[in-house]
Amino acid sequence: MSSQPKVYVTRPDVDDSGLELLRKSCQVSTWHETNPVPRSELIREVAGKDALYCALTDKVDKEVLDSAGPQLKCVATISVGYDHIDVEECRKRGIRVGFTPDVLTDATAELTLALLLATNRRLFEANKQVYNGGWKSWAPMWMCGQGLKGSRVGLLGFGRIGQEIAARIVPFKPTEITYTTRSLRTKEAAAVNARHVDFDEMLRESDFIVVCCALTPETKEIFNAAAFQKMKPNCILINTARGGVVDQKALYEALKTKRILAAGLDVTTPEPLPLDDPLLKLDNVVILPHIGSADIETRKEMSRITARNILAALAGDKMEAEVKL
Numbered sequence: 124m125s126s127q128p129k130v131y132v133t134r135p136d137v138d139d140s141g142l143e144l145l146r147k148s149c150q151v152s153t154w155h156e157t158n159p160v161p162r163s164e165l166i167r168e169v170a171g172k173d174a175l176y177c178a179l180t181d182k183v184d185k186e187v188l189d190s191a192g193p194q195l196k197c198v199a200t201i202s203v204g205y206d207h208i209d210v211e212e213c214r215k216r217g218i219r220v221g222f223t224p225d226v227l228t229d230a231t232a233e234l235t236l237a238l239l240l241a242t243n244r245r246l247f248e249a250n251k252q253v254y255n256g257g258w259k260s261w262a263p264m265w266m267c268g269q270g271l272k273g274s275r276v277g278l279l280g281f282g283r284i285g286q287e288i289a290a291r292i293v294p295f296k297p298t299e300i301t302y303t304t305r306s307l308r309t310k311e312a313a314a315v316n317a318r319h320v321d322f323d324e325m326l327r328e329s330d331f332i333v334v335c336c337a338l339t340p341e342t343k344e345i346f347n348a349a350a351f352q353k354m355k356p357n358c359i360l361i362n363t364a365r366g367g368v369v370d371q372k373a374l375y376e377a378l379k380t381k382r383i384l385a386a387g388l389d390v391t392t393p394e395p396l397p398l399d400d401p402l403l404k405l406d407n408v409v410i411l412p413h414i415g416s417a418d419i420e421t422r423k424e425m426s427r428i429t430a431r432n433i434l435a436a437l438a439g440d441k442m443e444a445e446v447k448l
């Protein structure tokens with residue numbers, strides 16, 4: 124019997140460079156399909172493992188940790204978000220939690236800008252017209268959108284990703300960038316000339332609102348009917364963080380009734396969004412399938428960081444990126 128530590132990997136399609144690192148010193152088993160591991164399988168397979176390599180599609184809760192057993196030392200997710208992991212339960216059991224911040228900051232900021240521009244300049248709507256015969260001729264006011272120049276852009280969240288989004292917005296010449304966070308980020312804000320505002324002011328004043336905060340009990344469905352009611356009718360909401368930050372039914376109503384102008388979403392609830400979801404019937408929403416960090420080199424490095432986090436935790440060393448519990 125091998126004395127190597129046992130690691131269960133919930134995705135067989137993470138970049139092999141990460142799996143290779145693990146295979147050098149661990150006994151690695153993986154779920155075998157590209158769709159997420161079924162919960163019953165996860166619960167069965169995690170039993171007796173020393174580490175779990177998971178993704179945001181896997182809910183790692185008390186039941187999973189119970190099934191793993193007391194030898195489980197580490198849960199490492201190939202994501203910066205860890206709202207799918209019960210970190211409090213991990214803390215109680217002394218299980219270390221690894222994640223992948225920083226490496227995906229630029230890719231996510233880039234995608235956020237792409238989504239913002241696709242939404243405000245109506246790229247997908249316009250592109251459809253080319254194929255469906257809607258393009259009759261150039262027309263003065265046809266397919267006009269709302270430019271970033273001269274606009275007020277509010278960021279909910281101003282961590283690494285928020286700061287990089289702001290830096291990429293500056294060249295588009297907005298009148299003002301504001302940010303809403305619990306504590307001031309004075310130095311970081313100065314770099315992009317951003318002003319701290321409370322959530323209500325951001326709702327009332329912004330032409331664009333970009334969600335780049337973590338999903339926590341505090342931010343869960345913070346964009347609800349009352350919030351949409353306070354927003355300007357020309358406001359465009361962009362969300363590349365987590366679908367749970369937005370009450371999606373309220374968003375649908377706000378978009379349908381033109382309470383707000385448009386939305387660009389890289390994240391939804393649930394994921395994937397069912398094909399009969401009412402949001403898919405609206406013209407004023409652009410939806411992407413959670414591809415914020417989907418840049419090839421970024422995803423490869425995310426795979427390696429997740430592996431290195433596991434190896435460090437198993438050796439009792441400092442992890443490259445560990446969630447403070």
Ligand SMILES: O=C(O)[C@H](O)CO
Pocket residue numbers: 179201202203204205227364415416
């Ligand atoms: O949390 C994350 O890492 C993103 O949502 C996916 O890469």
